[in-house]
Amino acid sequence: MAEEQVKTRYSDEELAEFKQIIEGMLEKARAEYNTLRGVVMHGGNNDIEDTSPTFRTVEDDGANQLTKEEASQLAQRQYKFIKNLEAALVRIENKTYGICRVTGNLIPKERLRLVPHATLTVEAKEMLAKQGKN
Numbered sequence: 001m002a003e004e005q006v007k008t009r010y011s012d013e014e015l016a017e018f019k020q021i022i023e024g025m026l027e028k029a030r031a032e033y034n035t036l037r038g039v040v041m042h043g044g045n046n047d048i049e050d051t052s053p054t055f056r057t058v059e060d061d062g063a064n065q066l067t068k069e070e071a072s073q074l075a076q077r078q079y080k081f082i083k084n085l086e087a088a089l090v091r092i093e094n095k096t097y098g099i100c101r102v103t104g105n106l107i108p109k110e111r112l113r114l115v116p117h118a119t120l121t122v123e124a125k126e127m128l129a130k131q132g133k134n
Contacts, residue, residue: 010098019092022116026085036075084117100124
């Protein structure tokens, strides 16, 4: 870890490792986003369910609406996550990936493996939280 404090950026090999991690997460995130959008846009699948007789109650309709609203919120969060991952890929290309935007120090590899779109060290994030900023 002391070695990472001396380095000013990650090596091309390390950046390639992070790029692979991010691209895998991005693929899964996009698939989940498309699924959520499908729920919001269509509210279900397009098979015989749409035409078969049902005995639905008002509660069912309310539950379906809540599900659509939840799916919409989840889709919005997923979209933001995708944009953050895409921005991380840009930082990799610019060779600025993994550098804390507040301190200029390298964000530890362990943190980037868990939160690959992170732009702050834990210390910087805590400092900003105490100041009421993010």
